[in-house]
Amino acid sequence: MAKSLRLFAFLCVTIFVQHTLNAQGEALFKSKCSSCHQIHKNGTGPMLSGARQRWIDAGEGDLITKWVQNNAALRASGASKRAAAVFKEYGGSQMSIFADLTDDQVNQILDYADAQPKEDPAAAKDGAADPNATQGGEEEEGGLGFVWLILAVLFIVIILSVGGVRRQLKVASTGDEKYNELTYWEEFKTTAWKYRGVTGLVGLVLTIAVLVVVFKSLYSINVMENYQPSQPVAFPHSRHAGENGIDCKYCHNSVTKSKHAGLPSVNVCMNCHKQINGDGKPFAGEIKKIYAAAGWDTKFGPAGGYRNTKGKPLVWNKVHVLPDHVYFNHSQHVVVGGVDCKQCHGDMTQMKETAKVQPIEELNKIEGNIKLTKATLTMGWCIECHGAKEVTVGDGKNAYYDEIHSRLKKNKALYRKYLTNDGKLTVNELGGWECAKCHY
Numbered sequence: 220m221a222k223s224l225r226l227f228a229f230l231c232v233t234i235f236v237q238h239t240l241n242a243q244g245e246a247l248f249k250s251k252c253s254s255c256h257q258i259h260k261n262g263t264g265p266m267l268s269g270a271r272q273r274w275i276d277a278g279e280g281d282l283i284t285k286w287v288q289n290n291a292a293l294r295a296s297g298a299s300k301r302a303a304a305v306f307k308e309y310g311g312s313q314m315s316i317f318a319d320l321t322d323d324q325v326n327q328i329l330d331y332a333d334a335q336p337k338e339d340p341a342a343a344k345d346g347a348a349d350p351n352a353t354q355g356g357e358e359e360e361g362g363l364g365f366v367w368l369i370l371a372v373l374f375i376v377i378i379l380s381v382g383g384v385r386r387q388l389k390v391a392s393t394g395d396e397k398y399n400e401l402t403y404w405e406e407f408k409t410t411a412w413k414y415r416g417v418t419g420l421v422g423l424v425l426t427i428a429v430l431v432v433v434f435k436s437l438y439s440i441n442v443m444e445n446y447q448p449s450q451p452v453a454f455p456h457s458r459h460a461g462e463n464g465i466d467c468k469y470c471h472n473s474v475t476k477s478k479h480a481g482l483p484s485v486n487v488c489m490n491c492h493k494q495i496n497g498d499g500k501p502f503a504g505e506i507k508k509i510y511a512a513a514g515w516d517t518k519f520g521p522a523g524g525y526r527n528t529k530g531k532p533l534v535w536n537k538v539h540v541l542p543d544h545v546y547f548n549h550s551q552h553v554v555v556g557g558v559d560c561k562q563c564h565g566d567m568t569q570m571k572e573t574a575k576v577q578p579i580e581e582l583n584k585i586e587g588n589i590k591l592t593k594a595t596l597t598m599g600w601c602i603e604c605h606g607a608k609e610v611t612v613g614d615g616k617n618a619y620y621d622e623i624h625s626r627l628k629k630n631k632a633l634y635r636k637y638l639t640n641d642g643k644l645t646v647n648e649l650g651g652w653e654c655a656k657c658h659y
């Protein structure tokens with residue numbers, strides 16, 4: 220019996236480790252792949268469950284990591300038939316490049332995909348009929364939760380049956396019927412005490428598991444930091460917002476007016492790049508991509524001209540991505556809150572490559588930034604800043620805060636509570652820690 224309990228404890232630990240790896244795979248999947256891939260349905264890209272098997276079947280099981288890391292290079296090398304076939308099947312649409320993913324991380328994503336149970340057929344049918352069905356991942360949450368439940372039940376059953384056997388033995392050897400009168404709970408307690416080593420271990424593992432899951436879901440592991448998807452054109456902010464001093468709003472024109480900052484369309488680029496064609500410069504090829512997107516053809520005389528074809532819009536891959544259940548508003552932060560772009564995005568005027576999510580250590584190096592500890596874009600990050608960032612009221616510079624100020628003045632008790640406690644008024648004191656402010 221003790222043996223089976225030990226086996227059980229071992230199982231628990233194995234599943235716990237497995238679950239942690241899975242959580243990493245899940246987080247990576249959601250942040251990097253779920254915009255194009257679902258687990259059990261084909262979308263922009265093929266379904267990811269069984270993807271590894273498909274490559275193994277093609278005799279190229281070892282190449283799938285290379286594919287995920289750099290599909291273009293793998294295709295160009297001509298070493299993979301599966302790469303060529305799947306590219307053709309999807310009409311030549313380009314998957315992003317993930318050179319920063321290690322082999323282990325790719326495997327974690329694929330493990331996660333393969334570990335997701337298939338939904339029941341009725342739900343799957345509904346999903347297929349609805350093109351707006353939620354994207355992969357979200358719908359398949361908690362995949363392993365039920366395994367824990369089963370294990371817990373199994374554990375109790377083992378304890379109880381151990382107890383049952385003991386009871387029979389006691390009754391048989393002593394002839395004393397009183398052992399039959401013990402309740403199952405009492406039996407459970409005695410047996411759990413007898414095997415207290417194992418019970419303690421299992422209890423510990425279960426507690427840690429629950430804590431880890433709760434902690435992770437709230438504060439998230441920092442997979443978002445350093446995220447830098449590939450972009451259709453190698454656009455350097457340093458050249459534009461830096462050397463040429465172009466205002467952020469010229470390209471992100473809704474940043475002070477709405478929730479979204481907005482990304483520029485190819486017309487915005489053409490305002491300048493009709494003239495700046497990069498001829499003879501190393502980046503001429505990148506400018507050609509802008510022309511192809513705009514349907515602009517330099518063959519029509521030296522000034523160029525638009526072809527009849529419409530071109531293909533530049534589709535920028537989003538760098539900073541929050542889950543759907545989070546509400547974030549740019550104008551509120553930039554205009555009302557007076558927070559500089561640098562605080563959250565780093566110094567874009569120095570950014571020579573395409574944009575990426577700056578890790579918190581980088582953000583903390585920038586002068587004037589509030590120093591934070593939690594990983595960029597996680598809930599902990601938002602919360603920490605809301606507890607640290609002071610808002611100035613009553614200086615006549617901001618009508619929104621002046622209004623709050625005048626209201627506070629009328630309510631003396633509140634005014635004292637907020638201002639004279641520590642002489643500071645932070646975002647959380649205005650409600651910036653309320654769940655409903657950030658969550659739909």
Ligand code: HEC
Pocket residue numbers: 248251252253254255256263264265267270271273274283286287290301305306307309310311312313314315317328
């Ligand atoms: C911008 C959209 C996009 C993103 C993001 C994306 N993919 Fe893809 N993926 C595709 C497309 C499209 C294909 C089909 C092949 C092609 O057209 O190049 C594909 C194919 C694949 C395949 C081959 C499947 C098969 O059946 O052979 C794998 C594996 C894969 N992607 C994994 C990933 C992983 C892992 C991630 C995240 C790290 C990811 N993809 C992110 C678009 C994307």
Ligand code: HEC
Pocket residue numbers: 450454456459460465466467468469470471482483535536537538539540560561564567568572573574575
């Ligand atoms: C000439 C146009 C232009 C100017 C000026 C410009 N940007 Fe951008 N910005 C872009 C383009 C194009 C992208 C998409 C490519 C990329 O991600 O690098 C982008 C992307 C971004 C992103 C990442 C968006 C995402 O998907 O999450 C941030 C953040 C950003 N810009 C901030 C700024 C800031 C801050 C400034 C001013 C200091 C600025 N930009 C000035 C064109 C511009």
Ligand code: HEC
Pocket residue numbers: 467468471474478479480481482538539540541547549552553558559560561562563564596
């Ligand atoms: C308080 C932090 C914060 C500040 C300040 C901030 N941003 Fe953002 N930015 C974000 C977050 C968070 C996202 C992701 C939003 C989402 O996915 O809904 C984002 C996304 C973006 C994007 C991608 C497109 C979009 O609208 O989602 C651009 C471009 C951008 N920011 C530019 C700017 C510029 C330019 C400024 C300064 C004028 C600025 N941001 C100031 C946090 C910030």
Ligand code: HEC
Pocket residue numbers: 452453454455458459463465470483484485487488489490491492495497500502505506509
């Ligand atoms: C306000 C004018 C202006 C706008 C708008 C503009 N650019 Fe530029 N861009 C420039 C200038 C100036 C240069 C530098 C040219 C040089 O050094 O010869 C440049 C250079 C570039 C380069 C080459 C940079 C390098 O060093 O590799 C790329 C790529 C580029 N721009 C892409 C874009 C894209 C994409 C857009 C639209 C989102 C855009 N530009 C919008 C003015 C602009």
Ligand code: HEC
Pocket residue numbers: 541545546547548551552555556557558562563589596597600601602604605608610646649650651656657
């Ligand atoms: C660098 C500091 C900083 C970070 C990081 C930050 N915020 Fe804020 N946030 C502010 C400031 C300052 C205000 C005050 C503006 C106001 O009260 O309306 C604010 C206000 C808000 C409000 C309105 C609160 C209210 O009482 O009306 C919401 C919602 C919000 N932020 C969401 C977010 C989310 C979501 C994130 C993370 C993705 C985030 N913020 C990250 C500084 C920050």
Ligand code: HEC
Pocket residue numbers: 435436437438439440541542545596597598601602605651652653654655656657658
């Ligand atoms: C200042 C904004 C803000 C406030 C206030 C806030 N959250 Fe969040 N929350 C976020 C952001 C941003 C995320 C997404 C983080 C991520 O993707 O890692 C998130 C994610 C979550 C998640 C999901 C975790 C996941 O992995 O998707 C839960 C659950 C959650 N929050 C619960 C709460 C509860 C409960 C409260 C109130 C006590 C609360 N939040 C208050 C910003 C906020």
